[in-house]
Amino acid sequence: MIELQGLTKRYGETRVVDDISLTVEQGEFCVLIGPSGCGKSTTLKMINRLIAHSEGKILLGGEDITTLPPERLRRRIGYAIQSIGLFPHWRVADNIATVPRLLKWPASRIAERVDELLALFQLDDEGLHDKYPHQLSGGQAQRVGVARALAADPDVLLMDEPFGAVDPLTRDTLQAELARVHRQTGKTIVFVTHDMDEALRLASRVALLNAGQLVQYDRPAELLVAPANDFVRDFIGRADLGLKLLSRRRVEAYCRPAQRTRNNAIASAPITWQVDADDRPMALLGGRLGESDIARTVVNTEWTATPEMSMKEALSRMVWFRVTALPVLDGEGRLLGEVTMSGVMGHRS
Amino acid sequence: MNVGALSRPPSSRRALLISLSALLIALVVGMEQLAPLFRALFPDQDPAMYQRESFLDLTLAHLALVLVSSLISVSVGVAAGLFVTRPAGREFEPLVSTLAAIGQTFPPAAVLAIVVPVAGFGFVPTLVALVLYGLLPVVQNTVAGLGTVPSQMLEAARGNGMNAWQILWHIELPLAMRVIIAGVRVSVIINIGTATIGSTVGAKTLGTPIIAGLVGNNLPYVIQGAVLVGLLAIVTDLAFERLEQRFSFGDSRAAS
Ligand SMILES: Nc1ncnc2c1ncn2[C@@H]1O[C@H](COP(=O)(O)OP(=O)(O)O)[C@@H](O)[C@H]1O
Ligand SMILES: [Mg+2]
Numbered sequence: 001m002i003e004l005q006g007l008t009k010r011y012g013e014t015r016v017v018d019d020i021s022l023t024v025e026q027g028e029f030c031v032l033i034g035p036s037g038c039g040k041s042t043t044l045k046m047i048n049r050l051i052a053h054s055e056g057k058i059l060l061g062g063e064d065i066t067t068l069p070p071e072r073l074r075r076r077i078g079y080a081i082q083s084i085g086l087f088p089h090w091r092v093a094d095n096i097a098t099v100p101r102l103l104k105w106p107a108s109r110i111a112e113r114v115d116e117l118l119a120l121f122q123l124d125d126e127g128l129h130d131k132y133p134h135q136l137s138g139g140q141a142q143r144v145g146v147a148r149a150l151a152a153d154p155d156v157l158l159m160d161e162p163f164g165a166v167d168p169l170t171r172d173t174l175q176a177e178l179a180r181v182h183r184q185t186g187k188t189i190v191f192v193t194h195d196m197d198e199a200l201r202l203a204s205r206v207a208l209l210n211a212g213q214l215v216q217y218d219r220p221a222e223l224l225v226a227p228a229n230d231f232v233r234d235f236i237g238r239a240d241l242g243l244k245l246l247s248r249r250r251v252e253a254y255c256r257p258a259q260r261t262r263n264n265a266i267a268s269a270p271i272t273w274q275v276d277a278d279d280r281p282m283a284l285l286g287g288r289l290g291e292s293d294i295a296r297t298v299v300n301t302e303w304t305a306t307p308e309m310s311m312k313e314a315l316s317r318m319v320w321f322r323v324t325a326l327p328v329l330d331g332e333g334r335l336l337g338e339v340t341m342s343g344v345m346g347h348r349s
Numbered sequence: 350m351n352v353g354a355l356s357r358p359p360s361s362r363r364a365l366l367i368s369l370s371a372l373l374i375a376l377v378v379g380m381e382q383l384a385p386l387f388r389a390l391f392p393d394q395d396p397a398m399y400q401r402e403s404f405l406d407l408t409l410a411h412l413a414l415v416l417v418s419s420l421i422s423v424s425v426g427v428a429a430g431l432f433v434t435r436p437a438g439r440e441f442e443p444l445v446s447t448l449a450a451i452g453q454t455f456p457p458a459a460v461l462a463i464v465v466p467v468a469g470f471g472f473v474p475t476l477v478a479l480v481l482y483g484l485l486p487v488v489q490n491t492v493a494g495l496g497t498v499p500s501q502m503l504e505a506a507r508g509n510g511m512n513a514w515q516i517l518w519h520i521e522l523p524l525a526m527r528v529i530i531a532g533v534r535v536s537v538i539i540n541i542g543t544a545t546i547g548s549t550v551g552a553k554t555l556g557t558p559i560i561a562g563l564v565g566n567n568l569p570y571v572i573q574g575a576v577l578v579g580l581l582a583i584v585t586d587l588a589f590e591r592l593e594q595r596f597s598f599g600d601s602r603a604a605s
Contacts, residue, residue, distance in 0.1 A: 050508055075510035085505030088598040089523050098509045132598065148509070158508075 006056035018212035031199040034209035040192040078149030078157040083141035086133040099152040117147040139170040159191045247312035251305045255328045255337040279334040281327040366587040373580045380404045387569045397569045399558040410553040418479035430491025449488040452481040475547030483536035490532025494525030527596035534589035541582045
């Protein structure tokens, strides 16, 4: 657990971080976001004392961080930045082993831990152990950076725009991976970004900063449905608010029972799914805009949904394929239910 | 941690280094065998082969002078470069750079003229001149080399719990090493050449036959000394080139 109490950083007369108080609970994924220069990195670096704070207090697990020597503190807190932070003259394994070596772990334990982390980040089958950073792709380098931060099994992980320098596709993969690692390890993470989509995707709590001050600290859904003021609305992007909200929600929550039939006769409901003997949808009867109600549309794998899919993607598929409903399928392709265009408006939960 | 040789100079450079080294050694120990050649080329010169000291002695004395002066230049220069790049010494940077630059703009003959009355003739005044002369490239490149380490990398090192010594030893020095060695290379090469003029104040160097030849109007002496000095400089330069390559890590940091 990390507590910031009245945290302030002054450079001369300017307060670049101004009286910030917030608590990051154990296991929370807290994202610091805000416009460039608003004090995100400064706030983050005060937590591991890379920058000394001017006023206020920072408690780590209830303990004031200034009671520990800075090096000891930092070996207890993982720290990851963009890939340039890897040491170019050390192999991947040496980079990952940085903190365990400083902590003088026995060599066998270090080797074991390095292998464990390479496996956790799915780097083990790529023979990366002995490679140098310049031989890695951007995505691999970034994974190594995060693995290094986790090496000594710290309770807290600080990350400063770690995915800022990779292409969108790779960033997407890295985000998914970080979310998985967070679920698996239960670490407390403080993550800086200026990308709202990244924040909404990863955060369990978002701290929105502006000009050194904390504007709103809330769960992502709250931020979207109850923005504290116009700054928050503008920062999220007014035009996209609805879509951002849908991107946070999963099809599961909108899925409702589907009407089934075994032949292609139109049933009573306006939308009916024709299924085969295994309950796999074969065609949609009705439910096609601008055409007569008896239209029969053969189900194609591209316009199906899964319970884990985001509602934004489901909506996007409905629009693109011009259907008012998508079948929701389980892992075996069997019909679980349906999501519909009109259902997007009201979700259950 | 393994500081591996990731990129190698082309093997032709290696072959060149080996063959020139062999030639150098052969000439140092066997220059006398070329006496007939020099007699044929310079029939009017007698003697046509420098024989007051052996070339082996001269070369070893020359090397000792360069080695000692370079060791001093490198230790003082690297220490000064380190000092002015630490927070405590940052304000001395302009001063140290200026002093090192003055050391180099001083003509070595002038240094000798000043030092001889104080330190006498021979090895010591030459050493002083060489040390002063070799300092600048080492200081400059130490400062420049440390400056090429990206600040984000230093931040990562600090953020991962390294203390100032560990950062210097494990990160800054290895990463700056290639540029520092380039400075040492320049310094040593300059000193190999400059050491010859130590012979004007009585230091035994490969300059001795050159000076004797110039004074006594004996061209073969000049050639014999100059060829050895030149070869020594080239071989040393090639060896340093190989050493530098060992410290390039294939990263994107600016090469200089
Ligand atoms: N050493 C410093 N001296 C003065 N101002 C600084 C210093 N470091 C950062 N700042 C200022 O503090 C503000 C916050 O910086 P930072 O925390 O890096 O912003 P960001 O939110 O983009 O990460 C910026 O306006 C920056 O110019
Ligand atoms: Mg920043």
